[in-house]
Amino acid sequence: xxxxxxxxxxxxLASLPLSAAALAAGPAMEAAQKQPLNLHAIGMxxxxxxxxxxxxxxxxxxxxxxxxFYTAGGGITGFQNGLAIAGDYMSAATLxxxxxxxxxxxxxxxIYMIAFFVGWPIILFLMAERLRNLGKFTFADITxxxxxxxxxxxxxxxxxxxxxxxxxxxxxxxxxxxxxxxxGLDYTVALFVVGALMMVxxxxxxxxxxxxxxxxxxxxxxxxxxxxMLLALSQFGFSFEALATxxxxxxxxxxxxxxxxxxxxxxxxxxxxxxxxxxxxxxxPHILMRFFTVTDAKEARKSVLYASGIIAYFFNxxxxxxxxxxxxxxxxxxxxxxxxxxxxxxxxxxxxxxxxAHAVGGNLLLGFLSAVAFATILAVxxxxxxxxxxxxxxxxxxxxxxKGRASETTEIRVSKFATIGLGVVAVLLGIVFEKMNVAFxxxxxxxxxxxxxxxxxxxxxxxxxLTTRGALAGGYLGLFSAVxxxxxxxxxxxxxxxxxxxxxxxxxxxxxxxxxxxxxxxVVSLLDSSHKARSEREAFEDQYVRAQTGVGAASAAxx
Amino acid sequence: xxxxxxxxxxxxxxxAELVAKxxxxxxxxxxxxxxxxxxxxxxxxxxxxIVGQRLSEGSNLTIGIVAGLxxxxxFWVLTFVYVRRANxxxxxxxxxxxxxxxxxxx
Numbered sequence: 001x002x003x004x005x006x007x008x009x010x011x012x013l014a015s016l017p018l019s020a021a022a023l024a025a026g027p028a029m030e031a032a033q034k035q036p037l038n039l040h041a042i043g044m045x046x047x048x049x050x051x052x053x054x055x056x057x058x059x060x061x062x063x064x065x066x067x068x069f070y071t072a073g074g075g076i077t078g079f080q081n082g083l084a085i086a087g088d089y090m091s092a093a094t095l096x097x098x099x100x101x102x103x104x105x106x107x108x109x110x111i112y113m114i115a116f117f118v119g120w121p122i123i124l125f126l127m128a129e130r131l132r133n134l135g136k137f138t139f140a141d142i143t144x145x146x147x148x149x150x151x152x153x154x155x156x157x158x159x160x161x162x163x164x165x166x167x168x169x170x171x172x173x174x175x176x177x178x179x180x181x182x183x184g185l186d187y188t189v190a191l192f193v194v195g196a197l198m199m200v201x202x203x204x205x206x207x208x209x210x211x212x213x214x215x216x217x218x219x220x221x222x223x224x225x226x227x228x229m230l231l232a233l234s235q236f237g238f239s240f241e242a243l244a245t246x247x248x249x250x251x252x253x254x255x256x257x258x259x260x261x262x263x264x265x266x267x268x269x270x271x272x273x274x275x276x277x278x279x280x281x282x283x284x285p286h287i288l289m290r291f292f293t294v295t296d297a298k299e300a301r302k303s304v305l306y307a308s309g310i311i312a313y314f315f316n317x318x319x320x321x322x323x324x325x326x327x328x329x330x331x332x333x334x335x336x337x338x339x340x341x342x343x344x345x346x347x348x349x350x351x352x353x354x355x356x357a358h359a360v361g362g363n364l365l366l367g368f369l370s371a372v373a374f375a376t377i378l379a380v381x382x383x384x385x386x387x388x389x390x391x392x393x394x395x396x397x398x399x400x401x402x403k404g405r406a407s408e409t410t411e412i413r414v415s416k417f418a419t420i421g422l423g424v425v426a427v428l429l430g431i432v433f434e435k436m437n438v439a440f441x442x443x444x445x446x447x448x449x450x451x452x453x454x455x456x457x458x459x460x461x462x463x464x465x466l467t468t469r470g471a472l473a474g475g476y477l478g479l480f481s482a483v484x485x486x487x488x489x490x491x492x493x494x495x496x497x498x499x500x501x502x503x504x505x506x507x508x509x510x511x512x513x514x515x516x517x518x519x520x521x522x523v524v525s526l527l528d529s530s531h532k533a534r535s536e537r538e539a540f541e542d543q544y545v546r547a548q549t550g551v552g553a554a555s556a557a558x559x
Numbered sequence: 560x561x562x563x564x565x566x567x568x569x570x571x572x573x574x575a576e577l578v579a580k581x582x583x584x585x586x587x588x589x590x591x592x593x594x595x596x597x598x599x600x601x602x603x604x605x606x607x608x609i610v611g612q613r614l615s616e617g618s619n620l621t622i623g624i625v626a627g628l629x630x631x632x633x634f635w636v637l638t639f640v641y642v643r644r645a646n647x648x649x650x651x652x653x654x655x656x657x658x659x660x661x662x663x664x665x
Binding site for chain 2: 107110111113114115117118120121122124125126129240241244245248256258259260266267270271274297298301302304305308309312315316541542545546548549550551552
């Protein structure tokens with residue numbers, strides 16, 4: 001197997017379900033011509049927007065304190081939060097990218113989906129209750145719990161903003177391309193619509209509105225996906241055997257459709273990818289923040305139970321959709337350019353799910369699924385913006401600059417300005433990067449989350465010996481090494497900077513940058529014999545009791 | 560939050576018991592997930608022919624598909640098992656410890 005082809009494949013696959021960015025990045029997107037206006041889709045999207053704006057109006061009246069703004073007052077139930085987490089985690093590219101991958105590569109896509117799912121049980125077993133018991137508004141509340149507030153929060157905010165900005169830009173570019181394709185709107189217009197709606201949701205409705213946008217979107221996604229799957233399966237008498245037999249007959253892979261292919265052929269890439277997905281998820285600021293919105297550890301655990309159930313179910317729906325599409329879309333000349341079954345799919349490979357919806361449910365279902373894709377982008381982008389804004393206002397402004405003396409009113413005001421600022425930056429960068437391959441940004445976001453956020457976070461919860469110096473060393477080294485590895489990898493060094501060969505041969509940094517961060521944190525902490533380090537180690541005892549029992553955590557949500 | 564409540568809790572032997580029980584349980588479940596998943600990944604990477612094998616002659620179900628579906632269901636069942644025990648048994652002990660600590664505080 002040609003190494004560069006493999007790494008390109010792995011990167012493409014890695015980014016597909018994470019972000020709509022890959023939609024813009026993959027070669028399939030070269031065919032992303034503007035489509036004629038899709039009135040069904042626009043109509044249904046309009047209904048979604050009206051509904052969410054209504055919710056935002058209602059949420060605005062309930063968003064008074066900082067706790068309302070950042071964590072919906074901590075009053076979200078486990079079930080609601082589970083839906084919202086699923087809504088936050090499953091992006092438009094999960095629906096489109098994974099269906100397309102199943103359609104093109106068969107069982108490889110299914111194996112890949114497990115990697116996406118498996119992080120959730122781990123988050124539940126190792127982190128969920130501690131996150132809730134220790135956290136308040138941002139995950140830096142946990143890492144800075146017994147360490148130097150100013151320095152550790154600054155570091156956490158820098159890496160959070162790095163993750164948020166790259167993920168946000170990747171989403172924006174993907175959104176622009178996707179909306180151009182699905183709705184027939186201009187790229188720039190699409191960016192302004194996404195940016196403006198995101199700012200309205202977050203600045204007026206805070207976490208209450210963001211949560212409900214994510215919940216509604218998750219329900220729409222489940223409804224749309226299930227409907228398409230059932231209609232598609234009904235054509236095969238709901239028999240997996242019949243579907244699979246016929247799919248193998250017509251697919252170019254033949255019986256190999258159900259054999260693993262190139263996806264995981266290189267163990268280093270496979271394991272690095274697995275680690276990055278699993279621990280990157282556990283270090284994404286907007287995902288971590290969702291754990292602070294529930295009442296207590298009980299509800300935090302339930303959130304993961306519901307979220308992982310929904311995610312597991314939906315991945316199986318997508319797998320069946322992709323398989324059915326091999327016959328329903330792949331054998332219908334209507335969906336191929338020039339009616340040539342061997343040629344390109346109209347609108348590019350990522351349109352398979354949309355074509356399937358059209359084939360089984362006509363324009364109405366196509367419109368609905370398009371509206372779902374748009375809603376999905378909004379939900380993810382709103383969550384990201386809120387996480388970024390809270391890093392700026394709660395960590396940098398209130399704790400680092402004002403050293404805890406900022407009034408709640410000004411802190412909320414700062415976070416609203418920060419949201420608007422992030423929205424403007426996201427739209428502008430989205431326009432700048434329109435023609436660029438932004439797949440590396442997703443690798444970067446997950447790499448930084450797994451290497452800069454996760455090691456310090458998990459050690460602060462589990463290891464008494466962690467000191468400020470150790471946290472800073474590991475956090476900054478994780479950030480620096482993840483960024484460096486991605487820059488030196490093919491996706492930036494060759495694809496963006498135009499060099500002949502990559503210096504770092506793999507596309508996924510996690511297998512290398514994560515151990516580096518852990519090592520640096522542990523070694524520097526062990527060598528730290530300062531007076532401060534001693535008191536930081538002593539403070540672990542109380543933190544540990546709170547992490548285990550939740551004593552002291554209830555009051556955290558109240559003020 | 561006064562530090563003395565934390566001290567009371569730390570001195571309660573039930574606290575050590577709770578932490579030991581819950582940690583052992585969570586570690587065991589996490590280890591199962593990691594071993595099963597990364598074991599599967601290694602089989603896919605080094606022995607893909609096993610993953611592609613049909614369960615029986617003439618069937619379309621391969622070991623890969625069955626193993627995949629099994630992991631989705633099994634891992635979710637593990638989360639269910641954990642949440643059930645943590646929200647029931649463990650939380651009951653937790654409430655008891657916290658109540659005792661507040662009483663001592665008064």
